Amino acid sequence: MTREELVAKTNEILAEEFEVEIEDIKPDGDIKKTLELDSLSIVDMVALIEETFGVKILGTEVSKIKTFDALYDFILEKVNA
């Protein structure tokens, strides 16, 4: 999977699940603020990534992923590992 494909797919599933406009998802945007995530709904983001890409994000890892760019990099590294 190319980075471009992964970005498109990630944005698509996140926009649909968290009911935001896809254009509002910017690479350097803050994930929590953009998707209006709280301590519960962030679990749904982790589950969504796991279901879509087969990539598990641990609790210690998710707290370090602040921007969408960081999320794409994390997923891509795991997918291509």
Place this chain on the structure above:
Amino acid sequence: MEKRRVVITGMGIYSCLGKNLDEVRDSLYTGKSGIIFDPARKEMGFRSGLTAFIEVPDLKGQLSRNQRVYMPEQAKYAYVATAEALRNARLDQDYLNTHEVGLLYGNDSTADAVVKSVDTMREKKDTTLVGSGAIFQSMNSTVTMNLSCIFKLRGINLTVSGACASGSHAIGLGALLIRNGLQDCVICGGAQEVNPFSIGSFDGISAFSIRESEPTKASRPFDRDRDGLIPSGGAATVIIESYESAVRRDAPILGEVLGYGFSSNGDHISVPNVDGPSRSLKMCIQESGIDIREIGYINAHATSTPVGDRNEAKAIYNVFGDNCPEVTSTKSQTGHEMWMAGASEVIYSMLMMKNEFIAANINFENPDEDSAKLNIPNKRIEKKFDTFLSNSFGFGGTNSTLIIRNL
């Protein structure tokens, strides 16, 4: 301390007879049935494919994703009913933010959410994939936990689980809190999920009618040829308040909760008796302090089961004798709304009282030995009445009776 008067200031409903009070009033007036045959249940191995038909409301645009994700279907029904009741009671968010408004809602299952969570855990062996909403959807108090957060309520906040009397007990208990000065206003009600998983085992014990060729004729409380109940659901909200509070804020005063009676059969887990319901009726009448001849209508619990209807007919006749007013079961139109029924049937009776009619006990064609002693109209009657009694009985022998007067 002098006990305070408890009045009804708002109502809202989402049922198989309509999605608001006006639609439900019209359905009651015309004798519409909310029952259908659902072939999918037969494919799942159900003995009976009969059920009420109710659409799950789409709340996108009204509630955020982070609010909706914690709500199973019955919480969505309850939200719609409660929003209508709050509007009618003229209770806005500013008032709720600044007063201790309570919430007591009847609910006694949330099977669909539990089944889906367990299926995910078994299949995926990963609890994260169950999702953040599952725990809040899977608890019996799901309706009260959701509504209290959505409407930012600050008073008492708990779910009443009393089987098919849950909604009635919720109103009765709320009235006690107000009567004794512990709350000024309580949002009461009952909610019931409508999905196959929640009632599969109920079907398994042969409790449901199998008159599948005539769905709208299958629910026939008190009729000689009744053969079981039809599962139904939705939600109903009744806002009760101290008389002083209602007057102070110039709220519409619709009726007064005169009495709440209750009892336990202390008997079989599913087979009702005559003594328990009779004691609930007598207690309610005594608490109300009225002459039974003032009661102009009885909304029976009668679910269309052979034993239950017979024993309730006996209990009503034992208590009322020849002073018995018209008796009907609105379950002839709705099926059995179970955890919701005690609250919805107060609303059905209120709508009839306010509009001066008694809805037909549809499908009552031939009485049996006990129902023959009661006055059960099978056609709508235009009648003005000012006081009614509503019965609700449940598994485990829990009984609840309410008497309400028009204001």
